[in-house]
Amino acid sequence: MSELHAPSMAMLQTVADDPVTYANNWKTAHQRPVVGSFPMNFPVELVHAAGALPVIIQESRTPITEGRSLLAEFYCGYTRSVADQAAIGELDVFDAFAAADHCVQLLGAVDAIRYTRPEKPVHFAQFTSAMDDAWTKPRVDGRIAELRSQIETVTGTAVETDTLSASIKAFNRNRQLLRHFYELRRSGRARITASEMQLLVKSSMVMDIDQHTAALQTILAELPVHDEAPDDVVRLHISGHFCHAPRPEILDVIEESGAIVVDDDLYTGFRYISTDVPESQDPLAALSSWYLERNVKAPCPTRVTSEVDWDTYLLDSIAASGASGVLVLMAKFCEPHMLYYPELRKALESHGIPSLLIETEHEGIPVEKLRTQMETFVERIRRHVTTVAV
Amino acid sequence: MQTELFQKDKTNKLSSTRVGGKMTADYWENIFTAKERGKHVVWYNGAAMNPLFQAAGLEWCHGEAFAARLAAQHLEEPAQAAGAEYGYIGELCSYARTHLGCAVLTQQSRTESETGVVGLLDQKELAAKLPAPDFFVNGYAGCSTGQQWDAMTYRVFDRKLPVFNVSLPMLWGNKPDAGYMRGEEWVEVSDYAEGQLRELITFLEHQTGRPFDWDVLSESMSFIKRASELRLEAMQLCTHAPTPATYWDWVASIAPINFLPGNQALVDYFAGVKAEIEQRLRDGVSAVKDERYRVYFDGIMNWNKLGFLTRKFAEYDVSVVAGRYTHESFWQEPQLIDVDNPLRGMAQHYLLCPLNHGLKNLQELLLRRLDEYAIDGIAFHSTRTCRAMTNPQTMLAKTAERERGVKSFFFEGDVADASFYNDELFDSRLEAMLEAIDVQRTKSLV
Ligand code: SF4
Ligand code: SF4
Numbered sequence: 001m002s003e004l005h006a007p008s009m010a011m012l013q014t015v016a017d018d019p020v021t022y023a024n025n026w027k028t029a030h031q032r033p034v035v036g037s038f039p040m041n042f043p044v045e046l047v048h049a050a051g052a053l054p055v056i057i058q059e060s061r062t063p064i065t066e067g068r069s070l071l072a073e074f075y076c077g078y079t080r081s082v083a084d085q086a087a088i089g090e091l092d093v094f095d096a097f098a099a100a101d102h103c104v105q106l107l108g109a110v111d112a113i114r115y116t117r118p119e120k121p122v123h124f125a126q127f128t129s130a131m132d133d134a135w136t137k138p139r140v141d142g143r144i145a146e147l148r149s150q151i152e153t154v155t156g157t158a159v160e161t162d163t164l165s166a167s168i169k170a171f172n173r174n175r176q177l178l179r180h181f182y183e184l185r186r187s188g189r190a191r192i193t194a195s196e197m198q199l200l201v202k203s204s205m206v207m208d209i210d211q212h213t214a215a216l217q218t219i220l221a222e223l224p225v226h227d228e229a230p231d232d233v234v235r236l237h238i239s240g241h242f243c244h245a246p247r248p249e250i251l252d253v254i255e256e257s258g259a260i261v262v263d264d265d266l267y268t269g270f271r272y273i274s275t276d277v278p279e280s281q282d283p284l285a286a287l288s289s290w291y292l293e294r295n296v297k298a299p300c301p302t303r304v305t306s307e308v309d310w311d312t313y314l315l316d317s318i319a320a321s322g323a324s325g326v327l328v329l330m331a332k333f334c335e336p337h338m339l340y341y342p343e344l345r346k347a348l349e350s351h352g353i354p355s356l357l358i359e360t361e362h363e364g365i366p367v368e369k370l371r372t373q374m375e376t377f378v379e380r381i382r383r384h385v386t387t388v389a390v
Numbered sequence: 391m392q393t394e395l396f397q398k399d400k401t402n403k404l405s406s407t408r409v410g411g412k413m414t415a416d417y418w419e420n421i422f423t424a425k426e427r428g429k430h431v432v433w434y435n436g437a438a439m440n441p442l443f444q445a446a447g448l449e450w451c452h453g454e455a456f457a458a459r460l461a462a463q464h465l466e467e468p469a470q471a472a473g474a475e476y477g478y479i480g481e482l483c484s485y486a487r488t489h490l491g492c493a494v495l496t497q498q499s500r501t502e503s504e505t506g507v508v509g510l511l512d513q514k515e516l517a518a519k520l521p522a523p524d525f526f527v528n529g530y531a532g533c534s535t536g537q538q539w540d541a542m543t544y545r546v547f548d549r550k551l552p553v554f555n556v557s558l559p560m561l562w563g564n565k566p567d568a569g570y571m572r573g574e575e576w577v578e579v580s581d582y583a584e585g586q587l588r589e590l591i592t593f594l595e596h597q598t599g600r601p602f603d604w605d606v607l608s609e610s611m612s613f614i615k616r617a618s619e620l621r622l623e624a625m626q627l628c629t630h631a632p633t634p635a636t637y638w639d640w641v642a643s644i645a646p647i648n649f650l651p652g653n654q655a656l657v658d659y660f661a662g663v664k665a666e667i668e669q670r671l672r673d674g675v676s677a678v679k680d681e682r683y684r685v686y687f688d689g690i691m692n693w694n695k696l697g698f699l700t701r702k703f704a705e706y707d708v709s710v711v712a713g714r715y716t717h718e719s720f721w722q723e724p725q726l727i728d729v730d731n732p733l734r735g736m737a738q739h740y741l742l743c744p745l746n747h748g749l750k751n752l753q754e755l756l757l758r759r760l761d762e763y764a765i766d767g768i769a770f771h772s773t774r775t776c777r778a779m780t781n782p783q784t785m786l787a788k789t790a791e792r793e794r795g796v797k798s799f800f801f802e803g804d805v806a807d808a809s810f811y812n813d814e815l816f817d818s819r820l821e822a823m824l825e826a827i828d829v830q831r832t833k834s835l836v
């Protein structure tokens with residue numbers, strides 16, 4: 001039984017399940033444009049400051065149909081779904097699209113939008129993904145300036161410095177609240193399931209930010225905070241799964257197997273809200289600082305850097321949350337994840353932390369098989385913890 | 391259409407490309423002894439940065455080239471097995487996982503020799519023969535996998551060796567004036583990439599402890615420029631039907647133009663290729679007996695199946711005359727190179743990788759080649775683990791059909807993993823395309 005304020009959660013669920021309808025309604029109510037963007041590093045504040053609704057396009061649950069003739073079956077579910085949504089007209093609500101990331105599969109999907117919807121502006125502000133170089137920041141500054149002018153063109157509204165600062169504050173406030181939920185969950189004193197946490201984050205990606213913040217405040221005010229964390233539960237960290245949110249039923253099966261999720265580094269999770277945009281700088285410069293700082297706070301496997309490591313970050317997170325095992329969720333065909341996975345495995349093995357890799361597919365995965373795998377995994381962790389304790 | 395496969399070999403490959411094969415084999419033999427000769431070794435991926443390494447007095451190992459070589463020799467398995475054991479999943483770019491497998495083996499053999507452990511398994515030796523790198527340079531255009539691959543190699547080598555990343559922005563082609571080698575975007579990213587090459591040179595000087603030799607760079611680029619001109623002139627002769635040389639001959643010439651040192655031998659090699667083609671034209675000799683169809687190849691080669699596919703297309707009277715990988719890469723715009731001041735032209739070539747264009751530019755390039763070579767059909771190698779190559783393929787197929795009525799077919803395979811190739815699908819789909827072309831021809835006669 002959920003302990004989170006039911007009416008607010010129901011409202012967020014409706015938005016997260018059907019972002020397109022939400023965007024349509026918002027558009028009708030505000031008579032303002034809606035701009036679609038893509039994971040994982042898009043500065044949504046710029047769109048907000050132009051008076052438009054920024055929406056991070058989500059994987060749709062519907063089976064891929066038309067999209068099959070655009071991208072091959074060996075693409076990650078997210079990109080295939082984006083191409084499909086574009087082809088069947090699902091994305092027509094958006095007045096423009098903008099991307100900042102250059103995962104090769106994502107670019108294929110964005111090109112599919114250009115191909116199927118030639119009349120829509122599709123801007124690519126390529127943020128340099130090698131993070132350690134002297135020229136990275138100036139280059140990203142340049143791309144952000146360009147992005148601003150593109151957004152101004154499509155929205156017909158100039159992005160003023162003050163407005164942008166206000167937008168940055170609004171999104172920071174939202175991220176801070178979400179991080180507060182994370183802290184409560186980590187402490188074990190608030191019962192927030194993995195699928196509920198996902199819902200909180202996912203809805204923030206598609207919804208008017210102030211409306212979302214208000215909902216979070218209501219939920220927080222109503223949230224029972226217990227005096228003590230439950231014992232005898234296996235505490236898990238969920239890692240990976242980039243551009244698309246893992247299906248809630250997968251998250252539910254994980255927790256039905258006798259474990260609770262205490263932390264994650266999922267994109268539709270902690271990765272998304274890990275970092276605030278600095279409020280003390282010029283707001284445009286602050287957006288590129290955010291991009292660089294984000295990779296330090298929660299190192300991103302799609303970035304190239306020698307200074308920080310996802311594996312080290314993962315070990316630190318586990319130490320902080322007291323998780324005793326890691327579930328790696330990998331979206332099938334996600335190359336950045338496939339490339340990085342051996343390093344994670346090595347790090348976890350060398351620290352004696354049990355881990356399990358589960359590959360997910362757009363078409364879904366057999367839940368019963370997952371249940372068995374999870375039960376075995378939880379049992380393995382219990383034995384491991386007992387052994388360590390002895 | 392019924393065809394008995396390989397009853398007789400209808401191909402007539404250029405004999406001059408054998409010289410290139412020998413030059414390439416010698417090059418690798420030389421690399422394998424780099425450490426014994428006290429040389430600094432750089433591992434690099436992506437763009438042809440080798441002239442910079444040549445001028446810095448380095449020995450250079452190109453990751454994809456080594457993976458392709460292993461696959462072409464059917465020797466990729468030990469490296470791939472080592473990669474799989476380390477945790478690389480089979481759907482990952484097979485160049486990357488072959489080369490990362492080599493990195494694992496190289497690293498292991500280094501550790502083993504340092505610790506005095508002897509007795510490497512024989513099968514490991516070939517891959518482990520690669521000299522361990524002193525540092526890495528990555529200059530991957532278009533494909534994010536390429537960049538991450540080196541980030542992981544860095545980790546396989548215990549995060550100790552320096553890495554230099556050249557960030558090459560994609561030619562997205564969105565601005566109204568954008569197009570192949572034109573528009574504001576082109577000028578702007580050319581400046582950006584050129585600036586990074588200057589930084590790279592400072593990095594190389596630091597790594598080698600020697601001043602960079604600009605004269606050597608100019609000289610090697612002058613040879614490369616000349617070699618490139620000869621290569622393009624020779625390619626141009628293949629617009630003639632029946633073609634005197636095929637795409638497969640150009641594939642055989644990739645290694646020389648892509649990573650062999652810029653010197654007189656390189657120029658002589660391409661002069662030899664061109665002379666042979668001219669001779670064939672004079673003698674009326676064609677590359678495929680009974681050429682009936684002229685096909686364009688889109689995809690990176692399936693290195694495991696090179697000879698097999700060469701014979702197979704010919705068996706169907708198909709001349710594969712040009713391709714995206716061979717014709718849109720490898721110093722293909724030599725007029726951009728100013729030999730006295732070559733960095734800009736080099737940077738521009740790195741940007742012109744055929745995997746670095748948005749769809750609009752690729753459509754422009756494809757249509758140009760279809761017209762130039764009087765193409766009847768397109769073979770799309772659905773290169774399983776290379777999304778950079780496959781990204782635009784279905785859309786390019788539709789463009790070709792819509793704009794020029796050119797038919798196409800898709801077949802599965804991969805750059806360096808033979809398991810993805812499906813022979814039955816290949817035959818039935820190629821046959822279907824050829825039938826469609828025949829129907830089209832009959833109609834146009836009516
Ligand atoms: S990062 Fe992974 S999930 Fe995201 S677009 Fe790339 S392949 Fe797909
Ligand atoms: S996916 Fe393709 S372009 Fe990318 S690194 Fe691999 S072979 Fe190169």
